[in-house]
Amino acid sequence: MLEPEPVLCLASASPRRQALLASIGVSVEVEPCDIDESPLPGESAERYVIRLAQAKAQAAIPLTALPTLGSDTAVVVDGQILGKPDDESHAASMLLRLSGRQHDVLTGVAVTGPKGILTCCVTTRVTLRDISDAEIAAYWKTAEPCDKAGGYAIQGMASVFVAGIEGSHSAVVGLPLFETACLLRRQGVPLWNGHLPA
Numbered sequence: 001m002l003e004p005e006p007v008l009c010l011a012s013a014s015p016r017r018q019a020l021l022a023s024i025g026v027s028v029e030v031e032p033c034d035i036d037e038s039p040l041p042g043e044s045a046e047r048y049v050i051r052l053a054q055a056k057a058q059a060a061i062p063l064t065a066l067p068t069l070g071s072d073t074a075v076v077v078d079g080q081i082l083g084k085p086d087d088e089s090h091a092a093s094m095l096l097r098l099s100g101r102q103h104d105v106l107t108g109v110a111v112t113g114p115k116g117i118l119t120c121c122v123t124t125r126v127t128l129r130d131i132s133d134a135e136i137a138a139y140w141k142t143a144e145p146c147d148k149a150g151g152y153a154i155q156g157m158a159s160v161f162v163a164g165i166e167g168s169h170s171a172v173v174g175l176p177l178f179e180t181a182c183l184l185r186r187q188g189v190p191l192w193n194g195h196l197p198a
């Protein structure tokens with residue numbers, strides 16, 4: 001079967017974001033953008049993820065004629081933003097902090113198009129059970145944590161640690177599908193490969 005024509009430019013290297021968009025029938029052209037992801041002094045987590053989502057979406061504008069989408073996901077615990085782990089000990093220290101308690105996962109989304117740049121931020125509360133040192137060491141060996149904010153993947157083997165979630169599962173994986181669909185429709189991007197009635 002022929003691949004549907006792209007209707008959106010995804011400014012992201014994340015295969016998960018591409019798969020999430022494909023699940024609602026949005027075929028994309030991919031233009032990953034390398035931007036500085038350091039938080040600004042005193043910046044709130046919400047401002048941070050929205051700023052990065054906007055920067056990614058804007059960086060792709062010169063590369064395409066399509067509307068662009070940028071997104072950023074951060075794990076936040078005690079007001080501190082946890083990014084992706086640099087190495088095994090960093091990953092272990094992040095999981096130890098998250099073990100046996102709740103934290104927030106924030107995902108910012110920005111979509112450019114005829115209406116300018118539209119943004120949203122979705123916060124999801126995740127509860128992890130107690131995680132032992134042996135489990136943390138074994139989890140690193142799966143290679144799953146290395147490219148994930150907070151050093152875990154709710155959609156993968158770390159699901160055995162996830163005691164509860166309040167909010168959007170897809171947002172934790174990288175893109176809140178309900179809110180993203182709203183932004184895409186406002187920018188005139190067709191969903192369900194063009195079959196969702198306007």
Ligand SMILES: Cc1cn([C@H]2C[C@H](O)[C@@H](COP(=O)(O)OP(=O)(O)OP(=O)(O)O)O2)c(=O)[nH]c1=O
Nearest residue numbers: 012013014072073148149152153154172173174
């Ligand atoms: C907490 C969590 C994060 N993640 C992922 C979502 C994001 O892809 C990643 C956080 O890093 P991001 O910087 O948001 O995204 P990215 O580097 O993967 O892609 P790009 O910047 O090019 O768009 O962590 C999961 O897949 N599962 C989880 O449970």
